[in-house]
Structures are given as structure tokens and as C-alpha cells.
Amino acid sequence: xxxxxxxxxxxxxxxxxxxxxxxxxxxxxxxxxxxxxxxxxxxxxxxxxxxxxxxxxxxxxxxxxxxxxxxxxxxxxxxxxxxxxxxxxxxxxxxxxxxxxxxxxxxxxxxxxxxxxxxxxxxxxxxxxxxxxxxxxxxxxxxxxxxxxxxxxxxxxxxxxxxxxxxxxxxxxxxxxxxxxxxxxxxxxxxxxxxxxxxxxxxxxxxxxxxxxxxxxxxxxxxxxxxxxxxxxxxxxxxxxxxxxxxxxxxxxxxxxxxxxxxxxxxxxxxxxxxxxxxxxxxxxxxxxxxxxxxxxxxxxxxxxxxxxxxxxxxxxxxxxxxxxxxxxxxxxxxxxxxxxxxxxxxxxxxxxxxxxxxxxxxxxxxxxxxxxxxxxxxxxxxxx
Ligand code: SAH
Ligand code: SF4
Numbered sequence: 034x035x036x037x038x039x040x041x042x043x044x045x046x047x048x049x050x051x052x053x054x055x056x057x058x059x060x061x062x063x064x065x066x067x068x069x070x071x072x073x074x075x076x077x078x079x080x081x082x083x084x085x086x087x088x089x090x091x092x093x094x095x096x097x098x099x100x101x102x103x104x105x106x107x108x109x110x111x112x113x114x115x116x117x118x119x120x121x122x123x124x125x126x127x128x129x130x131x132x133x134x135x136x137x138x139x140x141x142x143x144x145x146x147x148x149x150x151x152x153x154x155x156x157x158x159x160x161x162x163x164x165x166x167x168x169x170x171x172x173x174x175x176x177x178x179x180x181x182x183x184x185x186x187x188x189x190x191x192x193x194x195x196x197x198x199x200x201x202x203x204x205x206x207x208x209x210x211x212x213x214x215x216x217x218x219x220x221x222x223x224x225x226x227x228x229x230x231x232x233x234x235x236x237x238x239x240x241x242x243x244x245x246x247x248x249x250x251x252x253x254x255x256x257x258x259x260x261x262x263x264x265x266x267x268x269x270x271x272x273x274x275x276x277x278x279x280x281x282x283x284x285x286x287x288x289x290x291x292x293x294x295x296x297x298x299x300x301x302x303x304x305x306x307x308x309x310x311x312x313x314x315x316x317x318x319x320x321x322x323x324x325x326x327x328x329x330x331x332x333x334x335x336x337x338x339x340x341x342x343x344x345x346x347x348x349x350x351x352x353x354x355x356x357x358x359x360x361x362x363x364x365x366x367x368x369x370x371x372x373x374x375x376x377x378x379x380x381x382x383x384x385x386x387x388x389x390x391x392x393x394x395x396x397x398x399x400x401x402x403x404x405x406x407x408x409x410x411x412x413x414x415x416x417x418x
Contacts, residue, residue: 050107050108050109051064051107051108051109052108052109052110052111052178052180053078053082053104053108053109053110054082054088054110054111054112054180054183054184054187055178055179055180055181055182055183055184055221055224055225055228056179056224057179057223057224057227057228057231058075058076058079058227058228058231058233058234059227060224061075061078061079062075064108065078068103070100074096074100076233077093077095077096078093078096079231079233079234080233081093082110082187082234083183083187083228083231083233083234083235084196084197084233084234085196085197086187086190086191086196086197087110088110088111088112089110090104090105090108090109090110091105111180112180112184112187112188112191113130113131113132113133113180113181113184113185113188114130114131114132115128115129115130115131115188115192116128116129116130116131116137117129118192123144124143124144125141125142125143125144126141126142126189126192127139127140127141127142128140128141128185128188128189128192130154130181130184130185130188132157132177132181133178133181134175136157136158136174136175137157138154138156138157138177138181138185138211138212138213139154139211139212140152140153140154140185140188140189140211141211142189142203142204147202147205148205148206149202149203149204149205149206150204150205150206150207150208151185151186151189151204151206151207151208152207152208152210152211153182153185153186153207153208153209153210153211153225154177154182154185154211154212154213155176155177155182155209155211155212155213155214155215155218155221155222156173156174156175156176156177156212156213156214156215156217156218157173157174157175157176157177157212157213158171158172158173158174158175158212158213159171159172159173159212159213159214160172160173160214160217161214161217161247161280161281161282162281163247163267163269163279163280163281164278164279164280164281164351164353165269165279165314165316165345165351165353167348167350167351168212168213170350170351176213176217176218176221177213177218177221178221179220179221179222179224179225179228182221182222182225183224183225183228183229183234185211186204186207186228186229186235189203189204190203190204204235204237205237205241206237206241206242206243207226207229207237207241207242207243208242208243208245208265209222209226209242209243209244209245210243210245210265214246214247214249215244215245215246216244216246216249216252216253216256217249217252219252219255219256222244223256223259223260226242226244226260226262227260229242230242230261230262239261239262239263240263240307241263242262242263243262243263243264243265243310244256244260244262244263244264244265245265245266245267245312246264246265246266246267247266247267247280247282248266248267248280248282248283248286248291248294249282249286250286250290250291250294253291253294253295253298254294254297254298256298257297257298257301258301261302261303263307263310264295264298264299264309264310265309265310265311265312265341266291266295266309266310266311266312267280267312267314268288268291268311268312268313268329269312269313269314269320270283270288270320270325271320271325271326271328271329271331271332272288272328272332273287273288275319275320275325276288279316279319279320288332292332292333292335292336295309295336295338296335296336296337299337307337308337308338308339309336309337309338310338310339310340310341311333311336311338311339311340311341312341312343313329313340313341313342313343314343314344314345315342315343315344315345315355315356315360315361315364316345316353316354316355316356317345317353317354317355317356317357317360318354318356319353321356321360321361321364322360322364323363323364323367325364326363326364326367326368327367329367329368330367330368330371330373333373338373339373339374339375339376340368340373340374340375340376341375341376341377342361342364342365342375342376342377343377344356344361344377361377365377
């Protein structure tokens with residue numbers, strides 16, 4: 034007969050530590066208040082992590098030994114892991130980032146003149162299934178945590194060994210245009226964007242942080258009350274019939290409702306001169322005709338905006354094709370003649386694109402994301418490829 038030893042102890046379930054990397058300033062202050070500590074501790078820890086790049090709590094020397102021991106017990110500062118890195122001769126750097134559970138997301142840094150734009154992912158996969166998007170084809174796996182989102186900024190700076198004064202020379206702009214729909218991961222994206230803007234973290238100006246959405250209108254309305262980042266909207270069609278096919282969420286929130294929400298977002302900003310960026314992926318014989326451009330001119334009349342044209346980037350599971358340079362030129366001309374500011378991705382023979390498909394794992398840049406981000410970057414002036 035087996036008897037239980039009186040000394041046997043129940044299995045210890047490890048407590049999940051709080052990852053301090055993803056806490057916004059307000060959340061960090063609350064965390065320290067709950068520990069019975071003063072607010073300035075939050076400021077010290079934010080500076081260690083985001084200014085100095087220090088993630089070992091033992092090394093946060095101004096916290097005092099007792100507090101450090103307490104923190105080591107309940108907290109950690111844990112960035113996601115880099116699964117692979119690719120460098121292009123034009124300076125573009127791409128990472129596949131491995132997150133808890135094994136999923137991979139992509140982060141891309143695109144230097145341009147004296148600035149560099151980091152394109153950050155918000156979800157593993159995406160549930161919205163836009164017909165021209167490879168992320169949509171993967172389906173949705175999960176939301177990234179705030180630590181995994183801001184961790185992409187942290188890792189980019191770390192990879193250049195550039196923590197300390199001048200962080201923002203390595204990452205001067207952030208665009209939420211990687212994998213996923215940021216507004217479907219609202220709280221984590223807002224916490225991470227707060228850290229991008231926060232002086233005790235990355236201190237970027239609100240003009241230099243851009244959220245791109247396919248049009249989750251209720252969440253966009255909510256964002257207007259809590260954030261001042263720049264807004265980009267993935268429109269891709271000048272009427273509902275066509276947009277319903279390309280961007281299925283349009284069936285729920287049609288164009289008129291979406292544009293009204295964009296205008297409200299802009300009206301809520303203290304700086305009234307800001308405009309929404311309209312992203313328009315040009316797909317051959319689908320939405321790239323002059324008639325579409327004319328319809329777009331009328332559609333956007335009442336919405337303060339600029340337009341980013343993105344020639345479609347082909348990928349294996351898609352039958353869509355990229356329009357000819359002439360078609361892009363014609364489309365662009367119609368908008369310019371109507372007085373719009375229009376940017377177009379420049380065509381380059383990028384060696385990093387030649388390396389597409391060479392990343393380890395399932396993250397393959399089939400859509401040549403780095404080009405899309407260039408198109409999103411203000412530095413790209415009116416150039417037709
Ligand atoms: N989910 C958000 C942000 C990520 S997608 C959104 O949809 O806005 C970032 C941008 O890349 C969007 O404008 C998207 O429509 C565009 N895009 C996606 N796949 C593309 C492709 N194959 N070619 C060109 N642009 C693409
Ligand atoms: Fe999702 Fe954006 Fe891709 Fe649409 S374009 S499937 S919203 S990531």
C-alpha cells in the first residue's frame with residue numbers, strides 16, 4: 034500500500050511575472066503604487082528600460098537592494114526574441130520576431146535620409162482577410178502583448194547598440210503597418226504607442242507615430258479620445274461595391290461611416306492642420322483605372338487628407354497583379370490635378386526583396402513590406418515608379 038508522505042508538498046505553480054517592458058507610464062505608476070512605492074520609482078524604471086536599454090533588474094542601481102529583490106520576485110523585463118535578421122545594402126533591416134507560444138511576426142526598419150521608420154506588427158496574423166494581403170491569408174493567431182509591440186522598438190534600437198541619448202536617430206518614426214489590425218488589439222496598441230510618445234521612454238512626436246487601420250470604426254472613434262498619433266486608413270477603393278470585395282470589414286463599416294470617423298478623429302486633435310493619410314493599393318484592372326481615380330477625387334472632397342498610392346506587391350497565393358507604371362502615373366495625375374498631395378512608392382531593385390522567402394519559419398515578406406513602408410514615409414515625395 035502506498036501512503037502519501039506527510040512531507041509531500043503540492044506542485045508549485047509558478048506565478049506569472051509582470052513584464053515591465055509593456056507598462057505605459059500610468060500603468061507603471063500604478064504598479065509601484067500598489068507595491069507601496071513612490072511614483073518616481075516608475076520614472077526610474079522607465080528610463081532604465083527605454084532610455085538605457087537595461088533589462089536586468091539587478092542592474093537598476095538607483096532602486097535600492099530591497100526594492101530590486103522585491104521586483105525580481107514578481108516582475109521581469111523581457112523583450113521578444115529575434116528569430117532572424119536580414120540586412121539590405123540600402124540599409125533596410127528586417128527581423129522575424131519570435132513571440133511567446135512560438136508565433137513569428139515581422140518588424141522592418143527603413144532608413145531614409147536623416148531618419149528611419151520602424152514598421153511594427155500588432156498581431157500574429159490577422160482576422161480581417163483583405164483579399165490582397167498575405168497576412169490575412171495566414172488567418173488570426175493571437176494579439177501581441179504591449180511588451181511584444183514596444184519590444185519591437187526596443188529590439189531595433191538594441192540591435193544597433195544605440196541606447197542612450199540619440200535613440201531616436203535609430204528609430205525616428207514608427208508606423209503600425211506590420212502584421213495585424215492594430216485597432217483590434219486596442220489596449221495593448223494604445224499602451225505601446227503611449228510609450229513611443231512618452232518622454233521617459235522613446236519621446237517621439239505624435240506626428241511621427243502612425244496607426245494604419247482597415248477601418249474598425251468603433252475602435253477608431255474610441256482612439257480619438259485617447260491618442261493623438263497620426264492616422265492612415267487603408268481605403269483601396271472609391272466605392273462600397275468594390276471595397277466590399279477587397280476589404281471585407283467594409284460590409285460592416287462602409288466608406289461613408291469610415292470617412293466620417295476619420296474626420297472626427299482629426300477634429301479631436303489639438304493641431305487642426307493634421308490630415309489623414311489615405312492608403313490606396315493599386316491592383317491591375319481591379320481598382321487602378323482613371324474612372325476609379327475620378328471617383329476617389331469626389332469621394333475625398335470633404336476629408337482633409339493626403340493619398341499614398343501603393344502598387345500591389347504580388348505574392349504566391351494571390352492572382353492579383355501589379356499595375357503598369359503608366360497606369361500608376363495616370364491614376365496619380367488625376368489626383369494631383371484635383372489638388373491632392375499624392376505620394377507613390379518608388380520602384381527599386383532591392384536586394385532585400387530578392388531575399389524574400391529566405392527568412393526562417395513562416396514569416397516571408399511576400400508582400401515586399403519594406404516598399405509599402407517607404408510609401409508611407411513622408412520622405413517619399415511625389416515620384417512615380
Ligand atoms: N491592418 C492594417 C495595417 C497593416 S497592413 C491595415 O490594413 O491598414 C499595412 C498596409 O499595407 C495597408 O494599407 C494594407 O492594405 C497594405 N497591403 C497589404 N498587403 C499588400 C500588398 N500585397 N501590396 C501592397 N499593399 C499591401
Ligand atoms: Fe489585416 Fe491589414 Fe492585411 Fe487587411 S490589410 S488582412 S486588415 S493586416
